[in-house]
Amino acid sequence: PSIRAGGLGGKGGGFASRPPGSGPTAAPARRAPLRPYRRERSLALRSSSSALYNNLAVLCPPARPPAFGTVHGASLSLLGSEGPRGGCGVLPVPPTPAPLRPSQAVWCKLPSRVLLVLTSQRGVQMYEADGSTMVFWHALDVPEHPAAHSVFARGIAAAGGRFICVGTSSGALLVFDVPPKGSNVTLSEILEQHRDPITDIAAEQGQAPDGAGDLVTADDAGTLCLWSTGEEFTLLGKIPGSGCTCSSVTLWNGIVAAGYGNGQIRLWEAGSGRIRAQVSAHARWIYALDLAPLTGKLLSGAEDSFVHVWQLSRNPDTDDIEIRHCHAECVTDTQVCGARFCDPAGDTFAVTGYDLSEILCY
Amino acid sequence: VMNDIISAMFKKNFLEELFKPQDLYSKKALRTVYDRLAHTSIMRLNQASMDKLYDLMTMAFKYQVLLCPRPRDILLVTFNHLDAIKDFISDSPAILNQVDETFRQLIETYNCLSDGEFQLIRQTLLIFFQDMHIRVSIFLKDKVQNSNGRFVLPISGPVPWGTEVPGLIRIFNHKGVEVKRAKFTTAGNYITPQREGSFELYGDRVLKLGTNMYSVTRPVETHMSGTSKNLASQAKENIVPNPLAKEELNFLARLLGGLDIQKPAGGETGFRLNLFTTDEEEEHAAQTRPEELSYKVINIEATQEPGRRAELSRILGEMEVAEPRPGSAGKGEDLLALMDGL
Numbered sequence: 001p002s003i004r005a006g007g008l009g010g011k012g013g014g015f016a017s018r019p020p021g022s023g024p025t026a027a028p029a030r031r032a033p034l035r036p037y038r039r040e041r042s043l044a045l046r047s048s049s050s051a052l053y054n055n056l057a058v059l060c061p062p063a064r065p066p067a068f069g070t071v072h073g074a075s076l077s078l079l080g081s082e083g084p085r086g087g088c089g090v091l092p093v094p095p096t097p098a099p100l101r102p103s104q105a106v107w108c109k110l111p112s113r114v115l116l117v118l119t120s121q122r123g124v125q126m127y128e129a130d131g132s133t134m135v136f137w138h139a140l141d142v143p144e145h146p147a148a149h150s151v152f153a154r155g156i157a158a159a160g161g162r163f164i165c166v167g168t169s170s171g172a173l174l175v176f177d178v179p180p181k182g183s184n185v186t187l188s189e190i191l192e193q194h195r196d197p198i199t200d201i202a203a204e205q206g207q208a209p210d211g212a213g214d215l216v217t218a219d220d221a222g223t224l225c226l227w228s229t230g231e232e233f234t235l236l237g238k239i240p241g242s243g244c245t246c247s248s249v250t251l252w253n254g255i256v257a258a259g260y261g262n263g264q265i266r267l268w269e270a271g272s273g274r275i276r277a278q279v280s281a282h283a284r285w286i287y288a289l290d291l292a293p294l295t296g297k298l299l300s301g302a303e304d305s306f307v308h309v310w311q312l313s314r315n316p317d318t319d320d321i322e323i324r325h326c327h328a329e330c331v332t333d334t335q336v337c338g339a340r341f342c343d344p345a346g347d348t349f350a351v352t353g354y355d356l357s358e359i360l361c362y
Numbered sequence: 363v364m365n366d367i368i369s370a371m372f373k374k375n376f377l378e379e380l381f382k383p384q385d386l387y388s389k390k391a392l393r394t395v396y397d398r399l400a401h402t403s404i405m406r407l408n409q410a411s412m413d414k415l416y417d418l419m420t421m422a423f424k425y426q427v428l429l430c431p432r433p434r435d436i437l438l439v440t441f442n443h444l445d446a447i448k449d450f451i452s453d454s455p456a457i458l459n460q461v462d463e464t465f466r467q468l469i470e471t472y473n474c475l476s477d478g479e480f481q482l483i484r485q486t487l488l489i490f491f492q493d494m495h496i497r498v499s500i501f502l503k504d505k506v507q508n509s510n511g512r513f514v515l516p517i518s519g520p521v522p523w524g525t526e527v528p529g530l531i532r533i534f535n536h537k538g539v540e541v542k543r544a545k546f547t548t549a550g551n552y553i554t555p556q557r558e559g560s561f562e563l564y565g566d567r568v569l570k571l572g573t574n575m576y577s578v579t580r581p582v583e584t585h586m587s588g589t590s591k592n593l594a595s596q597a598k599e600n601i602v603p604n605p606l607a608k609e610e611l612n613f614l615a616r617l618l619g620g621l622d623i624q625k626p627a628g629g630e631t632g633f634r635l636n637l638f639t640t641d642e643e644e645e646h647a648a649q650t651r652p653e654e655l656s657y658k659v660i661n662i663e664a665t666q667e668p669g670r671r672a673e674l675s676r677i678l679g680e681m682e683v684a685e686p687r688p689g690s691a692g693k694g695e696d697l698l699a700l701m702d703g704l
Contacts, residue, residue, distance in 0.1 A: 261477050263525045275538065308548075318541075328548045
C-alpha cells in the first residue's frame with residue numbers, strides 16, 4: 001500500500017512515476033507544496049557533543065516535551081523532563097576499573113518499561129529512563145594490556161517486545177532479555193555473524209512484510225544482517241558490505257535505510273536483500289539516520305554540516321521503493337553527529353554536532 | 363637546534379614506545395612529553411612562550427584532524443608532516459635515515475587499516491581536542507577560523523576521494539535494474555576530486571593539510587580573551603580520578619627516559635626563544651593567562667634507572683600537589699637540582 005502523509009494538509013505526494021520499462025530519466029519530481037521546517041530555539045547543554053555515530057538520544061513521552069541525551073567525553077548529558085530534577089543533568093558514570101569512554105546512548109522502549117541504555121569501552125549499562133538508578137551492568141572481556149584493537153560496545157536497540165540488543169567491537173551481537181520490571185536482566189544470546197565492529201542496530205518500526213525479519217544490524221565494513229527476533233534469534237539474510245562503513249541504519253515496513261561513510265544512503269529490501277535505491281546524499285561521512293514511522297520520513301545528518309529530510313514510499317503500481325528529497329538544513333561550521341525526529345510523524349527534529357554545546361531544534 | 367630536536371623525536375627507543383598500542387594521552391601527559399621534546403636542544407622557552415607554542419600546535423593539529431576529507435587522510439597529513447621534516451634535515455643523512463625508517467613503520471602499521479578503523483582513531487583524537495577554541499592569528503587572517511574560535515567548514519570544493527557529488531537519486535526495481543533517476547539540489551557547491559594522494563614513501567600527497575603553515579614568515583599571535591571555555595567539563599577532567607594514571611605514568615617514564623635534556627656546554631647559557639615581541643610582553647602574558655587555560659606543567663628529569671623511574675611515577679602521581687616553577691635561565695640545572703633533592 002502507498003504511504004499516506006500525516007494528517008496535516010499539503011505534505012507528501014509521491015514521485016512523478018513513469019511506466020516501468022521506460023528507462024532511467026533525470027526529471028525532477030512533481031510534488032505537492034510542503035510546509036518547510038523552520039529553526040526553533042536551541043537547548044543549551046552543559047558540555048559539548050563528541051564526534052560519535054548516532055550521538056543523540058530522544059525520548060518522546062506522550063503529551064510532554066521530549067527528553068534528550070548526548071555523549072560527551074566521559075559522560076552522558078541528559079536534558080529535559082526526564083532528566084534528574086527535571087532539568088539539565090549529567091549522568092554520573094559509576095566508577096569502574098578504567099575510564100568508560102561512552103560510545104552511544106538510546107532510550108529503549110519496551111511494552112512495560114523504558115530503559116536508558118549506555119554503551120562504552122567497558123560494556124553496557126542500563127538505567128531507569130530518568131537516569132536515576134542503574135538497573136543492570138554487563139562488562140565486556142577486556143584484555144589485560146592494551147591490544148592493537150579497541151574493545152567497546154556500540155549499537156543499541158529494543159526488539160521483539162522484550163529484548164535489548166547491543167553490538168560489540170568484535171562483531172558479536174549481545175541479546176539481553178529484560179523482565180517487565182526489576183533488575184533481573186539476563187544475557188540470552190551472543191550472535192556472531194559480523195566480522196567487523198558493529199556500528200548500529202535498528203528494529204522494525206512499522207509492519208514487516210512476511211519473511212522480512214524485524215531487526216537489522218550494521219558494521220564497519222558495511223555488512224548488514226537481517227534477523228527475526230524471539231526466544232532464539234534467526235539470521236534471515238546477510239547483505240555483504242563493500243568495505244564502506246555503514247554508520248547508521250533504520251528498518252521500516254521491510255525497507256532498510258542505511259547511511260554510509262562515503263555519504264550515500266541506500267535502501268534495501270529486507271526480504272530479498274536487494275538494493276532498491278541509492279542516493280548521493282552527503283559530501284562527507286553520514287553519522288545519523290532516523291525514521292518517522294507514521295509517515296515514512298527519513299532524516300540524515302553528516303559531517304558535511306547538512307541535515308536532510310527524505311520521504312520514503314512504495315509505488316503501488318510498480319512496487320518500487322522510492323525516496324525523494326524534502327528539505328535541507330545547513331548547520332554552519334558544524335559536523336553533525338546526531339539527528340532524531342521528536343515526534344512519530346516527523347514534524348519536528350533535533351540535531352547535535354561535534355563541539356556544539358547545544359541541541360538545535362527544528 | 364633543528365637537528366637535535368628532530369633527532370630526539372625520531373630516536374629508535376622513543377618511537378618504539380610510541381608505536382606500542384596504548385590509550386589516548388591525557389592532556390597533562392601530552393604537554394609533559396611536548397615540553398620535554400622542546401628542550402632536547404640548547405634552545406629554551408619560558409612558560410608563556412611554551413604555552414603559546416603548545417596552543418599553536420594543538421589548534422593547528424585540531425584543524426588538520428577536523429578537516430580531513432576522509433578519516434584515512436589523517437595518515438596523509440602525517441606524511442605531509444614527515445615530508446616537511448625531511449626537508450629541514452636534508453643534509454644530515456643519519457637523521458634522514460631515522461625519519462625514513464619511521465615513515466616505513468607508519469606505512470606498515472597503518473596503510474592496511476580500514477576506513478572504519480581510521481574513523482575511530484579520528485573520533486578519539488577529536489575527543490582530545492573537544493572544547494578547545496583558542497584563536498590563532500594566521501587562521502583568522504586566512505578565514506579558516508571564526509572570531510568565536512570555531513573552524514570554518516566549507517560546503518564547496520572537491521568531495522573526498524570515493525564520495526560522489528551529492529544530488530543524484532537512483533531507483534532500482536526488484537530485479538536490480540535501474541528504472542528511474544531524480545536530482546535534488548542544496549546550498550553546497552561540490553566538484554569531483556582529480557586524484558587521490560599517495561600513501562607511498564615518496565609521492566604527491568594532494569592534500570594541503572599538514573604542510574608547513576610557516577613556510578613563509580607569518581605572525582604567531584594567539585588570542586584567548588573571550589574564548590568560551592567549558593569550565594564544567596574542564597573541571598571534571600581534573601576531579602575524576604584517572605584509574606589508568608598508573609599505566610600512563612609508567613609509559614611516560616619510559617618515554618621520557620629516552621629523551622635527554624641537553625645542558626649547554628661550558629659557560630654557555632644556550633639561547634632562549636621568545637614567541638612574543640618583547641620580554642615584557644612575554645612576562646605579561648604569563649601573568650594574565652586565564653586560569654582555566656593554564657596547563658599546570660610538570661617538569662621532571664627522567665632517567666632509565668628503575669629506582670628513579672619508580673620515584674618518578676610517585677612524583678607524577680602527586681600531580682595535584684603544587685610544583686615549583688623554576689626560573690627562566692638554565693632550566694636544565696634547576697631540574698637536576700629538583701631530582702637531586704629526592
